[in-house]
Amino acid sequence: MPLAEIPLSVWRKRSRTFVFRGQSIRYWTVGQGEPLLLIHGFPTASWDWHYLWQPLAQRYQVIACDMLGFGDSAKPRNHTYSLLEQADLQQALLAHLQVEQAVHILAHDYGDSVAQELLARHYEKRIEVASCVFLNGGLFPETHRPLLMQKLLLSPIGWLLGRAFSREALVKGFRQIFGPQTQPTESELDDYWSLVDSNHGPRIMH
Structure with missing residues (x-):
């Protein structure tokens, strides 16, 4: 059974906005259940997940944003972009949505590196991660x-x-x-x- 597409024009209309360190960030959330954070790759945006959006929403509260410098979120010039800041952004989004329970993470590509930082913070007890799945990313430098x-x-x-x-x-x-x-x-x-x-x-x- 083919997965249902969400046209980009429709996807954009469903977006919401919150402010992270003075920058406008687009995000999406749908469904109920345990929180599932989707983290997209380079150089695209959270629309990467649109084929999986509705199937995942049948079981989870699905959450995704266009990270700083990506998609329809702010792309400030003369800014020092970092994986640490993108991890801060993910945590700020969860706080904005008042998500307090352990979160599942599904990450792809550049998002894998952000998810790794969130996992490190899990072991530092700065965030509670229930599970994490990595897709096609440079996890091992020697094979990247x-x-x-x-x-x-x-x-x-x-x-x-x-x-x-x-x-x-x-x-x-x-x-x-x-x-x-x-x-x-x-x-x-x-x-x-x-x-x-x-x-x-x-x-x-x-």
Whole structure:
């Protein structure tokens, strides 16, 4: 049975907003039950989860946000982005929603690193994590194979490449990541690019 799609236009209309350290953050929540925090990857946004959104909501209170610098959330320039801050953001969102019980985490890609920080905080008794599932992320440095674009974005010329980043570059990267039977449609690629390009995203990609 195919999973139901949530069009990006509909997804955006369902968003809510809260302020984190002076920055506007878009988030979504649906369902009832134990809290399940979804943490998206680079360079997209929480819309990555839209096929799983309704199935997961049948069992959990599902929570997701576009992290700072991603999707439709604020993308401040001259800001020092960090995984620690993104973990702070996830905890601030849970506090905003008054989630006090142990939270399940489902993370992908860049989100895996944020989830690892939350796990470390679990052992420091700063957050209670009930379970954590990692999807396709660089958990083990010796086996991680970043794309050339990812390496270049971290280089001294990263800021220049980010400004030149285009839909075509995004498509080229996605063609390597998606499987032969799961390649995104042109419409989906337009939507992914819309999320990257929102709020002048390419200028802060590095």
